[in-house]
Amino acid sequence: MASAIKRGVSLYSYQNETFQGKMTLEDCIRTSAELGAKGIEIIGEQTFWGWPEYGAADADVANWHSLIGKYDCTPVSHDFMLDYKRYKGREMAFEEQVASVKNDIDFGARLGMKFIRALVSISPDVLVAAAPYAEEKGIKILIEVHAPLHFDHPWIVRHAEAYEKSGSDALGFLPDMGMFLHAYPPVWKERFLRQGAQPEIADYIEKAYQDRVLSEYVILGAMQMGANKAAISMAEALRHNSAFEPKRMLEFMPRIHNIHGKFYQMTEDCVEPSIPYDKIVEVLQKGGYQGYICSEYEGNRWIEDVEEPDSVEQVRRQQVMLAKLLGEETVPALKTPVAA
């Protein structure tokens, strides 16, 4: 039976191509739609030049709506940034931060989004203060729970408590699946090897990660083995990444409304070697999740020094995997190749 969970793509995934002007917004939306990933998430200021400093042009917003309609897609989330360090030497004042969030609520509504994504460093008080305005506009503000943070971290617990206390259903969570990093990503290890990390130390770090050894012990162990700078960096990545448990999402499910399907690499047989999507989908189904899982390809930065990333092929493979895990009968396939 097909799942209630829906597939989508964050256009962040195609950043290597869009940065270079190799894919237009239409290419991104058409490609996602052909793969059956009809939910479209964007980083507002990546997709719309001018946002927020000098605003998005009406013509660009009209083009967005026309493409969403043409390819029968659904706007899911506008990921906003809130640059509270905009002013050199001082952080933005509380009221100005709230006003900035309201500006992004307006933009999300203008784009037909249901959600706007808040970065994890934003204070719960700011989001709680913006919640009544979000309710008015039919938008939910979702904080992205992203490694090194996780659902048991006191900062996230503080957010959760503030949301409950506010009584607003316009506040929620957007978990990034990268926090469930069950194996050291092969593309990371290969990058550190290219930078000169000693192979035996790289193997040690990979194995220690598999054995769930505390990051500080792994860093010390690598240093004692005579690790060079690249090998130390490889070990230090453990400070920011962990194999947290997907089932920890269950308690928060009523406030989880969107999912970042983070991945670093999809192999030819459509497997993500470091993130356990089979377990993740099982947990989401158990929790009755009915929103989107939006592909978020982040392998580009790990391979771009040796090869030109092929983001479309990577997203295709992840969508094939997701469709299979969700019990869909049709295998997602591209009809229109994107000109390289």
Place this chain on the structure above:
Amino acid sequence: MMDNKMIVEGSLRNVEGGFAFLGRLPYYRGLGLSMIEDIQITVDGETIAREDVRFTVRGKTYTLDEMETVYDNRWNFGEKALISALKPGGLGAGGHEVTFAVRYRVSYLPFVPTTKDTKELALAA
């Protein structure tokens, strides 16, 4: 990310009072100009003084000091800005090694990153 795509290939040329090339911000989004803390240009081992660097987008030119308080303009995602150096006489004919380093303030990062790209560029006629 996109570090090796910061300098646009084939864009180095002499301009009045110096030389210039096209540069992109190595980031998955753009940034408001007040968050660009520094741009350093090094050509054939010589670093251009901060006050001799100019930044131009969509016809507006700024010094680096001016950019620090610009809140109504941005360096958009993938946007090719004109990065100019004041250097009387410009550069000599032939190839030059150019390093382009950008320091930018990102609100959510617990550090201020500097990213750079070095390329061998031939001076366009």
